Amino acid sequence: MNLTDELERSFGDGPVPRPVDDHLAAGRSALRRRRGVTGVVGAAAGAVALTVVLSVTGGTSPDTSPDIAADPTPTPTADTSAPAEPASAPWTDEMTVVRYRDGELEVRPGAVVHERIDNPYAYEAPQASAALDVTFEGRRSWVIATLRRPAGPSSKVEFGYSESTPSNGWASFADYVADQTDQTTGGNNGWPDTLVLTGSGDVVASPGSEILQRTDDPQLGPTFAAPGEPTGAALVTAAEDGQGYFVVWRIVEGQLDVIYTPPIDVVGATFEELLSYARMQYAGGEGLR
Structure with a gap:
């Protein structure tokens, strides 16, 4: 006796199988139902995404996007305070x-x-x-x-x-x-006459005046005289008033031009100090006039 055959016969034949066409129709219906559910879920997700974008860009839904809200930017206002007065430039001489x-x-x-x-x-x-x-x-x-x-x-x-x-x-x-x-x-x-130009082109003291110290090479630079023009500087006493003057001179186109320093500026200063001051003034473009 075949034990396997006996066991299979003991279960009976069971229900009659459904035709193949019925299985195919049922499968198509199930597929349509799954696609419909997926479409609804996708549409809902799209609506949620659109709402978030509007909340961020439009700012019309503060309850749904609290982290995006910000205080309004204040409108700039003109500065009505008076401008500071510019500091006066220092006097360099x-x-x-x-x-x-x-x-x-x-x-x-x-x-x-x-x-x-x-x-x-x-x-x-x-x-x-x-x-x-x-x-x-x-x-x-x-x-x-x-x-x-x-x-x-x-x-x-x-x-x-x-x-x-x-x-x-x-x-x-x-x-x-x-x-x-x-x-x-x-x-x-x-100013009183202290120096005169002779016919030979020399610069000498005027009658009654006295030259105490002098140099014919004061080195006052090109702002005082052009290269080659005769120049000089001297401490002189004027015959007219007896005052002492520090003067610088130049000869321009045959004419003697004497530039004076007030007597009060000469008192207590040496000839070299006065000459150094004159050099500084002409180097800076100020001069003595």
Whole structure:
């Protein structure tokens, strides 16, 4: 007896199998149901993503995106505070009491102006000139300052400065200004005659005056005289008033030009100290006038 055959017969034949076509139809229905569920889930996910994007970019849903919200940016406001006053530039020399800065005339702090005449040379803007009767540190002087802008693309602004002792040859401050700006005479400096030019081209003391110390090579540089022009410097006593003066001179086109330093500036200074000061002034472009 075959035991395997006996066991198979004991189970019976079981239910009749369904036709193959029924299995295929059932499978297609199940597939359609799965696809429909997937489409619904995908559509729902797409709606959620769109909502997040709107919340971030539009900021219309603060409850759903608290980390994105921010305080509004304040509107910038104009600064209504007054600008700080620019600091005055330091005075780099010890002699001039007025100067031009950015085209405007400035008076040295502490100086007292007794009288002022604006633009005595009648320059046209942006050039300018001014004459002042001024006292600084106990010394009174008459000064004329000019601001020149020669024509030409490479020309630079030139500052001119001349100073005279009050009443040193003039009856009044107005006379001094008129004399200095007289284009026909070229201006008289008001100083006493101390040096004269001889017919042989030598510079000597005027009659009654005395040269105490001198050099014919003061080394004042090209801002004082062109190469080859005779120059010099000296301590002299004037016959006219007996005062001592430190002077520098140059001979330009056969004419002697003597530049004086007020007597008060000579007291207590050696000839070498005065000469060093003159060199510094001309090296800086200021000069002694």
